[in-house]
Amino acid sequence: MDYFNCISLNEAERLILHGFSGLQAEIEQVTLPEALGHILAEDIISKEDLPPFSRSTVDGFAVRSMDTFGAGEGVPALLNIAGEVAMGEQALFSVQPGQAVAIATGGMLPVGADAVVMLEYTERPDNSTLLVVRTVAPGENVIVKGEDISAGHCILRQGRRILPQDIGALAACGYSIVPVRRKPVVVIISTGDEVVDVPCSPVNGQIRDINLYTLSAMLEDAGCIVKRYGIVKDNYEDLLTALSQSILHCNVVVVSGGSSVGARDHTVRAIQELGKKDVLFHGVAVKPGKPTIFGRIGNVPVFGLPGHPVAAMTVCRQIVTPAIQSFLGQAVGEVYTIPARMTRSMASVPGRDDYIRVRLIRKSDGYWAEPILGKSGLISTMCTASGIVHISADKGGLYSEEIVEVEIITGK
Amino acid sequence: MDYFNCISLNEAERLILHGFSGLQAEIEQVTLPEALGHILAEDIISKEDLPPFSRSTVDGFAVRSMDTFGAGEGVPALLNIAGEVAMGEQALFSVQPGQAVAIATGGMLPVGADAVVMLEYTERPDNSTLLVVRTVAPGENVIVKGEDISAGHCILRQGRRILPQDIGALAACGYSIVPVRRKPVVVIISTGDEVVDVPCSPVNGQIRDINLYTLSAMLEDAGCIVKRYGIVKDNYEDLLTALSQSILHCNVVVVSGGSSVGARDHTVRAIQELGKKDVLFHGVAVKPGKPTIFGRIGNVPVFGLPGHPVAAMTVCRQIVTPAIQSFLGQAVGEVYTIPARMTRSMASVPGRDDYIRVRLIRKSDGYWAEPILGKSGLISTMCTASGIVHISADKGGLYSEEIVEVEIITGK
Numbered sequence: 001m002d003y004f005n006c007i008s009l010n011e012a013e014r015l016i017l018h019g020f021s022g023l024q025a026e027i028e029q030v031t032l033p034e035a036l037g038h039i040l041a042e043d044i045i046s047k048e049d050l051p052p053f054s055r056s057t058v059d060g061f062a063v064r065s066m067d068t069f070g071a072g073e074g075v076p077a078l079l080n081i082a083g084e085v086a087m088g089e090q091a092l093f094s095v096q097p098g099q100a101v102a103i104a105t106g107g108m109l110p111v112g113a114d115a116v117v118m119l120e121y122t123e124r125p126d127n128s129t130l131l132v133v134r135t136v137a138p139g140e141n142v143i144v145k146g147e148d149i150s151a152g153h154c155i156l157r158q159g160r161r162i163l164p165q166d167i168g169a170l171a172a173c174g175y176s177i178v179p180v181r182r183k184p185v186v187v188i189i190s191t192g193d194e195v196v197d198v199p200c201s202p203v204n205g206q207i208r209d210i211n212l213y214t215l216s217a218m219l220e221d222a223g224c225i226v227k228r229y230g231i232v233k234d235n236y237e238d239l240l241t242a243l244s245q246s247i248l249h250c251n252v253v254v255v256s257g258g259s260s261v262g263a264r265d266h267t268v269r270a271i272q273e274l275g276k277k278d279v280l281f282h283g284v285a286v287k288p289g290k291p292t293i294f295g296r297i298g299n300v301p302v303f304g305l306p307g308h309p310v311a312a313m314t315v316c317r318q319i320v321t322p323a324i325q326s327f328l329g330q331a332v333g334e335v336y337t338i339p340a341r342m343t344r345s346m347a348s349v350p351g352r353d354d355y356i357r358v359r360l361i362r363k364s365d366g367y368w369a370e371p372i373l374g375k376s377g378l379i380s381t382m383c384t385a386s387g388i389v390h391i392s393a394d395k396g397g398l399y400s401e402e403i404v405e406v407e408i409i410t411g412k
Numbered sequence: 413m414d415y416f417n418c419i420s421l422n423e424a425e426r427l428i429l430h431g432f433s434g435l436q437a438e439i440e441q442v443t444l445p446e447a448l449g450h451i452l453a454e455d456i457i458s459k460e461d462l463p464p465f466s467r468s469t470v471d472g473f474a475v476r477s478m479d480t481f482g483a484g485e486g487v488p489a490l491l492n493i494a495g496e497v498a499m500g501e502q503a504l505f506s507v508q509p510g511q512a513v514a515i516a517t518g519g520m521l522p523v524g525a526d527a528v529v530m531l532e533y534t535e536r537p538d539n540s541t542l543l544v545v546r547t548v549a550p551g552e553n554v555i556v557k558g559e560d561i562s563a564g565h566c567i568l569r570q571g572r573r574i575l576p577q578d579i580g581a582l583a584a585c586g587y588s589i590v591p592v593r594r595k596p597v598v599v600i601i602s603t604g605d606e607v608v609d610v611p612c613s614p615v616n617g618q619i620r621d622i623n624l625y626t627l628s629a630m631l632e633d634a635g636c637i638v639k640r641y642g643i644v645k646d647n648y649e650d651l652l653t654a655l656s657q658s659i660l661h662c663n664v665v666v667v668s669g670g671s672s673v674g675a676r677d678h679t680v681r682a683i684q685e686l687g688k689k690d691v692l693f694h695g696v697a698v699k700p701g702k703p704t705i706f707g708r709i710g711n712v713p714v715f716g717l718p719g720h721p722v723a724a725m726t727v728c729r730q731i732v733t734p735a736i737q738s739f740l741g742q743a744v745g746e747v748y749t750i751p752a753r754m755t756r757s758m759a760s761v762p763g764r765d766d767y768i769r770v771r772l773i774r775k776s777d778g779y780w781a782e783p784i785l786g787k788s789g790l791i792s793t794m795c796t797a798s799g800i801v802h803i804s805a806d807k808g809g810l811y812s813e814e815i816v817e818v819e820i821i822t823g824k
Contacts, residue, residue: 032625033628050791057787059672087676088617104674106606107606161823163822164626164725169794174620176609197588205499205519207463207467208584210584211580216445217575217579261471262471263516308517309580334772338750379462379584380581383568385577410748411573
C-alpha cells in the first residue's frame with residue numbers, strides 16, 4: 001500500500017520559502033494608533049533631537065550647580081530668585097552666577113543653568129531669596145537635549161512588530177502616520193461531509209467544525225485579516241470552485257481537512273489543476289501534522305492542513321504562521337521560552353519533529369513540564385496545556401527531568 | 413517643605429479594590445469569532461458528549477480487534493468486507509465477527525467494531541476480502557464518544573481570557589454565541605501646557621505627547637476600548653470640564669500628568685471637587701511612578717498618572733491594568749516569567765517597589781538580565797528593553813548574578 005512520502009520540517013520550510021518567492025505584503029500608511037501590532041515597513045530615523053531642549057525632570061529651581069557645592073542642611077546656599085520658566089515656552093532669561101529660576105517638571109532649562117534643585121530641598125524666606133539645603137551635581141534632574149533619541153538615530157528597525165512602547169517612540173518623533181506592512185488576507189476553507197457549522201445540531205455521524213474557528217483566531221492573533229469561506233463537502237468540484245473563488249480575494253488560502261491520501265482527499269488534485277501542478281510538498285515528518293500540503297495557485301500560496309484539531313493548530317503555529325511572518329517581512333526575534341524539567345520521559349521517533357502539549361507546574365525548584373497525553377483529535381488537551389515543547393528530529397525522545405524549553409500558548 | 417505622603421503598593425492595591433467596589437463590567441453576548449481575547453463571563457458546561465459518537469482517527473477498516481489478534485506480516489487475518497461507512501451519516505450496519513467495514517478519518521464507528529486498522533496495514537486481494545497484517549488493540553485509532561469532553565463537564569471557567577484553543581472548544585460544544593464581559597471604555601486625558609499633539613512641530617519649550625499613545629496602546633492590549641480625549645492645558649477649569657465630560661461616557665478615566673504637588677497639578681483638586689473629596693490616595697512608594705493618584709467620581713474610578721513616559725507605562729502596567737482585569741472579573745492566572753541572572757547589582761530602597769527595565773541576553777548557561785539605566789522620562793529605554801524586573805519593597809536591591817524573574821514586554 002503506498003502512502004505519501006514525508007519530507008523533513010527543514011525541507012518543508014525551505015520549500016515554503018521558495019513557494020512564497022516574489023511575494024511580500026504591500027506597504028501601507030496607517031495612523032499611529034492603528035499601527036499597534038503591525039509590522040514596521042521601514043527603518044524609522046529620528047529627524048530631531050528628543051527632547052528638543054534640555055528639560056527639568058522635577059519641580060524646583062534651575063541653578064548653576066557650582067553655586068550649590070558644599071550646601072547642606074546646616075549650611076544652605078543663598079541664591080537670588082530671578083524669575084520663573086513658563087511651561088511650553090522658551091526660557092527667555094539666562095541664569096547668572098548666584099541666581100535661581102523656578103521651573104516645573106518638563107520645563108525648558110534656561111541658558112546658564114546646568115541642574116535643577118528639587119523643591120523639597122529649598123526654602124524661600126521671601127519672594128526673591130532661595131535657600132538650597134543640598135548640593136546638586138551638574139546635569140542632576142535634567143534630561144539634556146537629544147539624551148533620549150538623537151537626530152539621525154534609528155529608533156526602530158523595519159520588520160519589528162509595533163509594541164506600545166514603540167508607539168511612544170514614534171509619537172515622540174512626530175510620526176502620526178506610520179509605514180507598515182498591509183495585513184495579509186487569509187481565506188480559510190473547511191472541508192468534510194461530516195462537518196457542520198457551529199450553530200447546527202449535529203445528527204449521528206456529524207461533528208461541528210472546530211478548525212475554521214481555531215485557525216481564524218490563531219491567524220488573527222498572528223496579524224492576518226481572516227475570511228471564513230465556510231464548509232465545503234468532500235467533493236472535488238466543490239473544492240475546485242471554492243479554491244478558484246478564494247484566490248481572487250486573498251494572499252494565502254488555508255484548507256482544513258482533505259489533506260491525507262484517501263478517496264475524499266481532493267486538495268492536492270485541486271491545487272494541481274488550478275495551479276497547473278504546483279504542489280511543493282504533501283506530507284511532513286511532524287507529529288501531529290503529518291498530512292500537510294503546500295502548493296501555489298498563481299500568486300497565492302495554499303496550505304492544506306490536517307483535519308484533527310490539535311494537528312491543525314500545531315501546523316498553523318509551526319508552519320503557516322512563520323510563513324506569514326516572512327511574507328510580512330517580520331524580523332525573526334528571540335522567542336522567549338520557559339525552561340522547565342520534564343515530569344516524565346517521552347518517546348519520539350528520530351527523523352520526525354514532535355510537538356507535545358505540556359502543563360507547567362511551578363515548584364520550589366522551578367518549573368516542571370507535565371506532558372498532556374491525548375490524541376490530536378482532542379481539542380480539550382489544548383485548553384489544559386500551558387505550552388508546547390518541541391522534540392527536534394535529531395532526538396529520540398525526552399528524558400524524565402531533562403530541561404526543555406516551553407513555548408507558552410496561554411497569552412496574558 | 414511638605415510633600416505627599418506615599419503609601420505602599422500593597423496599600424494602593426487594597427484602596428483600588430475598595431475604589432472599584434460595586435463596579436463590574438457588564439455581561440454581553442458576542443459571536444464566537446468576536447469572543448477571542450474577551451473575558452468569559454460564565455462557566456461553560458458542555459451539554460453534549462464530544463465527540464457525540466465513537467469516531468475513527470485514521471483511514472482504514474473498522475473491525476472487532478479480537479479478530480486481528482495474532483495477525484502479522486506473515487500471518488494475516490482474513491476478514492470479510494461488509495460495506496463502507498458513509499461520512500457524516502450514521503453507520504447503519506453492525507460489524508459481525510470476521511467482518512470489516514471501510515471507514516475514513518472521522519467516520520462513525522459501526523456497532524460491533526471496537527478498533528480501526530490503518531489502510532497501510534491491510535491488503536485487499538478482491539472487493540470483499542481484507543487481509544490484516546498487524547494486530548490492533550481494543551480502542552486503537554478510535555476516539556470514543558465523550559473522550560474529548562463529556563456532557564456536564566465544565567469546559568472553561570468564567571474569568572478566563574479566551575484563547576484560540578478555547579474558541580475551538582466552544583465551537584465543538586456549539587457555542588456560536590458566547591457570554592463575555594463587555595470591554596471597559598477608558599478615557600485618556602493628557603495634560604500639560606508644554607504638550608502638543610504628535611502631528612504638531614513643537615516650538616521651543618514644547619514637547620510631543622507620548623503618554624496619550626502609549627497608554628492607549630497598553631490599555632487596548634489589556635482589552636479596553638480607549639477614547640483619547642486629547643490634551644488639556646494646565647488649567648483647573650479646563651481639567652474640570654474634561655473630567656466632567658469624560659465620566660459620562662466611560663468606565664474608567666486615566667489622566668496623564670498633573671499628578672504631582674506643584675502649582676500646575678490640578679488632578680487631585682478636580683477629583684475632589686467632582687467626586688466630593690473621593691481621592692483614595694496620592695503618591696505610591698513605587699519607582700518609577702511615585703506621583704500616582706487614585707480617586708472616584710460617582711461610579712467612575714479615576715487614575716492620575718505621572719507625566720514621565722516610563723513612569724506612566726510602569727504605573728499603567730502594574731497598577732491600572734490589574735484594576736481593569738479585576739473589573740473584568742479576569743481570573744488571576746499564572747504569569748509566566750523568564751528566570752535570568754542579573755549582570756550587575758542594582759541598589760533599591762527598602763519600603764519601595766522598584767521596576768527596572770532589562771535586556772535579556774541568552775548565554776550558554778541560560779538567560780542574563782542586563783539593567784537598562786536611564787531616567788523615567790526616556791521612552792527609548794522602553795524600546796530597547798526585553799522585560800521588567802520587580803524589586804519588591806522588602807528588598808534593598810539585587811545582587812549581581814542573583815536570579816530574577818523577567819516579565820517579557822516584547823510580545824510576539
